[in-house]
Amino acid sequence: MTPPTRDDTSGAGTSSTGTSSTGRTAGSSVRGAHGSVLVLNSGSSSLKYQLVHPVGGEAIASGIVERIGESGPGHVKHTFAGNSTTRESPVADHDAALRLAIGLFDEVGPSLAEADVRAVGHRVVHGGARFGEPVLVTDEVLRQIRDLTPLAPLHNPANATGIEVARELMPDVPHVAVFDTAFFRTLPEAASTYAIDRAVAQQHGVRRYGFHGTSHQYVSGKVARVLGRPLEDLNQIVLHLGNGASASAVRGGEAVETSMGLTPLEGLVMGTRSGDIDPAVVFHLVRNAGMSIDEVDELLNKRSGIKGISGENDFRELHEKIADGDRPAKLALDVYVHRLRKYVGAYAAVLGRVDVISFTAGVGENDDEVRAAVMAGLEGFGFAIDPERNAGRVKEPRVISPDWARTTVMVVPTDEELAIARQALTVAQGR
Known part of the structure; x- marks a missing residue:
């Protein structure tokens, strides 16, 4: 399989040169046929x-x-x-x-x-x-x-x-x-329900909602268009890896599982958020460390994740620290990748068959070392990347798996602004 080229709907954000990271040209025309x-x-x-x-x-x-x-x-x-x-x-x-x-x-x-x-x-x-x-x-x-x-x-x-x-x-x-939560309204009850007292959950709206839905929906749809395959035929895992990070399992264009929950704190290790953690850690810190609920909230949302372990949440700085032999930085990356691999394996089990795995957002699009680390050693599951195809930052949708791999691995730049714009126009025109 040869890496596909960009179609006319790709794009994600405008750069200072006037051309976006995925080819969208800023300022080329002010008035379009559809405004x-x-x-x-x-x-x-x-x-x-x-x-x-x-x-x-x-x-x-x-x-x-x-x-x-x-x-x-x-x-x-x-x-x-x-x-x-x-x-x-x-x-x-x-x-x-x-x-x-x-x-x-x-x-x-x-x-x-x-x-x-x-x-x-x-x-x-x-x-x-x-x-x-x-x-x-x-x-x-x-x-x-x-x-x-x-x-x-x-x-x-x-x-x-x-x-x-x-x-x-x-x-x-x-x-x-x-x-942000709308795409995940299709989660089956088994995926959206937390195993706590049902009456308490219903009274206070406690369930899995999921976030980054606009990005996951855009990327999963983009994959189908770029590969020229019907969306309803594809089982996908989408990895949205930015300062906030989330994973989703998408079957036939509908989300069936996602890593974020009631709030964006659950799931993957993120820039400053802990992701999955034993709930009793909160009780332990309140009872034994004398921390208030607000202090624990700040700890888990702003002083955890990559930054909490290494002191740095910029992946460029993280890689430099690792190259200099910084052990906490290496540990932070190892924890980050380990959590990602767990979710990839779990979602493969949920889907039963994985046709495409996509990396997107800031880290997913720009950090080839993270992509390589996540996929390393998974050839037995049909997951692999080609080092040459994976190399460097990705500005266009690109297949990075080798031709022999059962599962197509891609990098697909997200474009939440374009997705929001299209949805907004559709609603406005139908009002």
Whole structure:
């Protein structure tokens, strides 16, 4: 099998040169036949945005506003037509952040009026049991997103605030909420149910929801298109490896298992998150270390994972430390890879047959050493990679397994912004 070439829908994020890591050209055309979609991702202290042609897949412009509501100046970066404009100024709240972003569209380009914005797509982290599909935002939908705050206290309030401000600033454009959890609504009960008291679980919404769903759905669909095979015929394992990391098992285009759970803390070892851990560790630290629940929360979410073991969560720095003989860095990578291999094996058992394994997101796309380590020694299961095909960063969808392997192993750059844009446009057109 020869590695496939990119099709016209690939892409993931705009670089400072005007061409994305997967070939999407920024600023090549402002007004498309189907208009554009503004995609917003409002975090607790940041706002990421991208203006996208949803049909052709081109990223027209993108930007980020950081340090919202924090002391000191915020950092603003806006990229259009290969040029980046940066600013340093205080950013009091999301209202100020969005006004800054829209001001840069007017000042630097492209004009949102000329871009013919047909919809604004909002990434929302948690949809709970209420939202299994993207929805047109109404006052009631916004209220329900806020009601889900107990399930995502760090994410949903910021998502809701971003939606509220954007609706005020762009009242004549339909706003659509796209949920990270939606793709995993198809999980069978055996996969989504935790073995705790059923009444308690139902009362408090305790179940496996899964996250990064937009990415897992995009990548699994992209695999089918690139290989030219029907999606319904494929059993896939998708490994989304960024600072946050998750795995999914996808049968015929539907998710049947995923590593993240009630929150994004469960599952794989991540940049700063522990992933799977004995729940009694929490009791032990509260009872014997005198830690509060909030302190344990911070420990497991912000001071664990790769950073907790090695002191570093940048994989480039991690590899440099390993080359210098740093033992904690080597241990961190070993733990990271060991957990990944466990999930690959478990999901192979869940699926029964694995047709494709895909690596995606920052680490998955850029770290050939991690990919090689995960697949090493698994030839007996039909999993293998070709060293030459695997070498280096991957900017286009690529097969990295040898021709003889039973399972196709690929690197597929994700594009959550494009996926959100397309879903938002579909909802807006059908309203």
